[in-house]
Amino acid sequence: EKLAADRITAPIVGHVGDGNFHxxxxxDMDNPDEVHRAEGFVGWLNDLAISMDGTCTGEHGIGQGKAKYLERELGPEAMVMMQAIKRGIDPLNIMNPGKMGLG
Structure with missing residues (x-):
């Protein structure tokens, strides 16, 4: 219903066994209104997942577009810990630069 209300075309595929869906x-990235509606939908969907004790991440980890929802899901303490681990493993920030809020 939300996709239809926002006038967004988005096929949904999923892993029924583990509750994961995409x-x-x-x-059309050249249509600012469409981009704005899509960004709003993505925010709504991530907030919904987090509110139901779900996750904003995919099975392959956190992507660039969803990273901003990670602190909301896990809390600031978890972010500080993950940043410390990233700094310890990758002090020059050459592996996935910009990840975990380190840039």
Whole structure:
């Protein structure tokens, strides 16, 4: 219903056994209104997942587009810990630069 209300085309595929699903938003990046609606939907969807004790991450980890929701899900203490681990393993920030809020 939310996709239809926001006038967004997004096929949904999922892993039924583990409750994981993916919305594949089809967005014309040259259409600012469509991009804005899609960004709003992504925010709504991540907030919904977190509110239901779900996750904003995918099975392959956190992507660039969803990183901003990670602190909301895990809390600031977890972010500080993960940043410390990243700094310890990668002090020059050459592996996935910009990840974990380190740039």
């Amino acid at each position: 919305c594949l938003l089809l967005v």
